[in-house]
Amino acid sequence: MLSLLITIPTYNEAENIESLLKALFDVVPLETEILVVDDNSPDGTTKIAEGLIPSYPGRLHILNRPKKQGLAAAYLAAFEWGLSRPYDAFLEMDADFSHNPKYIPKMLFELSSHDVVVGSRNIKGGGVEGWSMLRNIVSKGGSFYSHLVLGCPIKDLTGGFNMWKKTSLEKIGLRNIISKGYSFQIEMKYRAWNAGCSIKEIPIIFADREKGTSKMSKSIFLEALINVWRIRNCVASDSGIDQFIKFAITGGLGTITNLTIFFLCADIGGLPEIQISVVCFLVAVTQNYIINHKWSFKSNVGEKTLSIRKWFEFIAISLLGLGVNIFVMKTLLLYFSLPYKVIAQAVGIAAGMIVNFIMAKLFVFRRKI
Numbered sequence: 001m002l003s004l005l006i007t008i009p010t011y012n013e014a015e016n017i018e019s020l021l022k023a024l025f026d027v028v029p030l031e032t033e034i035l036v037v038d039d040n041s042p043d044g045t046t047k048i049a050e051g052l053i054p055s056y057p058g059r060l061h062i063l064n065r066p067k068k069q070g071l072a073a074a075y076l077a078a079f080e081w082g083l084s085r086p087y088d089a090f091l092e093m094d095a096d097f098s099h100n101p102k103y104i105p106k107m108l109f110e111l112s113s114h115d116v117v118v119g120s121r122n123i124k125g126g127g128v129e130g131w132s133m134l135r136n137i138v139s140k141g142g143s144f145y146s147h148l149v150l151g152c153p154i155k156d157l158t159g160g161f162n163m164w165k166k167t168s169l170e171k172i173g174l175r176n177i178i179s180k181g182y183s184f185q186i187e188m189k190y191r192a193w194n195a196g197c198s199i200k201e202i203p204i205i206f207a208d209r210e211k212g213t214s215k216m217s218k219s220i221f222l223e224a225l226i227n228v229w230r231i232r233n234c235v236a237s238d239s240g241i242d243q244f245i246k247f248a249i250t251g252g253l254g255t256i257t258n259l260t261i262f263f264l265c266a267d268i269g270g271l272p273e274i275q276i277s278v279v280c281f282l283v284a285v286t287q288n289y290i291i292n293h294k295w296s297f298k299s300n301v302g303e304k305t306l307s308i309r310k311w312f313e314f315i316a317i318s319l320l321g322l323g324v325n326i327f328v329m330k331t332l333l334l335y336f337s338l339p340y341k342v343i344a345q346a347v348g349i350a351a352g353m354i355v356n357f358i359m360a361k362l363f364v365f366r367r368k369i
């Protein structure tokens with residue numbers, strides 16, 4: 001049997017948390033544990049959960065965070081906590097009884113032959129109870145829209161009742177996640193699909209909450225709509241070939257910038273070539289650093305900002321690339337009789353660029369897992 005950690009983010013769920021925890025411990029296997037991630041709810045959710053710890057020794061854990069930081073941060077903290085402990089599987093669920101604990105045994109069963117199990121409202125047998133027509137339209141519309149933008153076959157992309165094998169979370173690379181709010185659920189599933197995880201949807205009936213209030217708001221919803229595009233841009237460019245093409249285009253743009261400034265200053269302005277050449281190099285390298293950060297290696301750096309240190313590192317690897325370029329060019333000229341010197345220079349540039357790309361990918365824009 002897989003050892004499961006149920007992770008429950010809570011914000012002002014005082015009316016639900018006690019009955020939910022009891023209901024969960026009633027249906028789950030003995031080796032299942034629960035982690036409640038509370039953002040210091042003003043209604044005292046944490047206190048109530050803490051009061052239950054003695055009833056379930058070693059099985060109920062609480063992560064209390066200092067302030068409300070959004071759904072994604074709560075789940076990421078929960079996974080980080082759980083991944084450093086010997087659990088094989090993780091379940092995400094709301095604290096408000098929208099996700100019925102009765103589905104958990106079936107999800108666990110399916111997880112033995114899949115990497116991810118999605119509790120789905122949008123397949124045969126699934127559905128929603130108690131939602132207003134408006135909320136239904138908003139949810140279905142959001143799902144359909146994400147579906148269109150991402151081209152991902154999962155029927156319930158937005159749902160938050162999902163079970164993950166430890167290995168699937170490791171495959172996704174949680175540090176790459178860019179979502180802060182509800183698009184987190186879309187991003188997780190999209191990344192899992194992209195990473196080649198096997199995903200099983202099982203039908204669930206989602207019940208509207210009876211107690212407490214939803215934390216979903218217009219701004220959270222709008223953020224999710226925009227984020228779908230950011231997720232797409234970020235994840236779709238993960239492959240090395242894509243990155244290399246973008247890196248090469250960026251290098252080409254840098255060369256154009258370099259030549260333009262050189263032409264304006266040296267030819268038209270009559271300024272000294274060597275000094276101008278250094279300036280051209282610095283401007284082009286800076287431009288390359290920014291475009292590579294924002295575009296070519298976007299999927300590696302995620303939300304990290306530009307930094308002086310990385311800029312220096314990028315200059316350093318660019319100089320190294322130049323060194324390789326000159327070395328290869330000179331070596332070719334020395335050992336081969338070529339009809340044109342420019343052939344040696346072209347091979348030199350290609351070699352320098354490959355070294356540059358590898359150094360950029362592994363060093364300057366390294367993806368942290």
Ligand SMILES: Nc1nc2c(ncn2[C@@H]2O[C@H](COP(=O)(O)OP(=O)(O)O)[C@@H](O)[C@H]2O)c(=O)[nH]1
Pocket residue numbers: 008009010011012013037038039068069070071074093094095096098209213214215216
């Ligand atoms: N820790 C934490 N939990 C949150 C936050 N926002 C929402 N939640 C919890 O996430 C779950 C889903 O939120 P909910 O309000 O039910 O959203 P809805 O189901 O879309 O209406 C609930 O258990 C909330 O208490 C947050 O900022 N921090």
Ligand SMILES: [Mg+2]
Pocket residue numbers: 094095096098209214
């Ligand atoms: Mg809910």
